[in-house]
Amino acid sequence: MIDVHRLTKRYGSRTAVDDLSFTVRPGRVTGFLGPNGAGKSTTIRMLLALTTPSSGSAAVNGRPYRRLHTPLREVGAVLDAAGAHGGRTAFRHLCWLAASNGLPRRRATEVLERTGLTSVAGRRVSGFSLGMRQRLGIAAALLGDPPTLIFDEPVNGLDPEGVRWIRSLMRALAAEGRTVLVSSHLISEMALTADHLLVIGAGRLLADDGIVRLTRGHASLEAAYFALTASTTQHRSDADWAAEGRTP
Ligand SMILES: Nc1ncnc2c1ncn2[C@@H]1O[C@H](COP(=O)(O)OP(=O)(O)OP(=O)(O)O)[C@@H](O)[C@H]1O
Numbered sequence: 001m002i003d004v005h006r007l008t009k010r011y012g013s014r015t016a017v018d019d020l021s022f023t024v025r026p027g028r029v030t031g032f033l034g035p036n037g038a039g040k041s042t043t044i045r046m047l048l049a050l051t052t053p054s055s056g057s058a059a060v061n062g063r064p065y066r067r068l069h070t071p072l073r074e075v076g077a078v079l080d081a082a083g084a085h086g087g088r089t090a091f092r093h094l095c096w097l098a099a100s101n102g103l104p105r106r107r108a109t110e111v112l113e114r115t116g117l118t119s120v121a122g123r124r125v126s127g128f129s130l131g132m133r134q135r136l137g138i139a140a141a142l143l144g145d146p147p148t149l150i151f152d153e154p155v156n157g158l159d160p161e162g163v164r165w166i167r168s169l170m171r172a173l174a175a176e177g178r179t180v181l182v183s184s185h186l187i188s189e190m191a192l193t194a195d196h197l198l199v200i201g202a203g204r205l206l207a208d209d210g211i212v213r214l215t216r217g218h219a220s221l222e223a224a225y226f227a228l229t230a231s232t233t234q235h236r237s238d239a240d241w242a243a244e245g246r247t248p
Helices: 040-047 090-100 106-114 130-142 160-175 187-193 211-215 221-243
Strands: 002-011 014-024 028-033 055-060 075-078 148-152 179-184 196-201 204-210
Touching (some): 014 040, 014 055, 014 204, 028 040, 028 160, 028 187, 040 148, 075 130, 130 148, 148 160, 160 179, 187 221, 196 211, 204 211
Parallel strands (some): 028 179, 075 148
Antiparallel strands (some): 002 055
């Protein structure tokens, strides 16, 4: 479970996240959708205590991230595919992570199996493709068997097979009763993957609803999304011009 309450982040005169409140529930895939610069990554970074909020709070399984006793057992996060030390093998990387988080070594073998990396477990990460690195990042996120998972733009740069694999993994993780939050700016991908959507624009929450309800009254999810974000896209452009001290 993820709870965000009146979360705000300002960078100078720019408000990246603006009084955002929402709850992400277990047992379904929740998409976090918004245009470039909407504040998705900043929100996720605040959830994981990588960025300090200007105000408001964020909790994972009822506690702020910094107060989780064993974070890897509580929440797995996939932020980018470049996290592993290139000189290590996939297996050693995961064993090192497991040991430094008090997790049994067998978890490394188990998550390699789940992410389809068993056959390349002994290869150095430096030789991995983007798709293999992404799978390794997911393996690391699953190491502590956490009830909550957060993926930030997980399919960026992946080929169709990789996209489909991640989609089915996220659905399977939700079916196991986990809380799954996935950020994206790809509407078509979210239509296939998510049950529920949080739509943000210019740092503000624009919708918090099921895909079916969101789409109702529109020709498609894409049409519903553009109707929701149209005004904030304009707002963001004007704000960007202003922040740069220019006029559009
Ligand atoms: N460290 C920072 N310093 C200043 N501004 C920042 C910083 N990080 C983010 N921002 C600004 O905050 C806003 C939100 O950015 P953020 O990366 O959270 O958006 P996003 O929705 O994840 O976008 P994208 O889909 O492009 O990744 C943007 O205007 C961005 O320029």
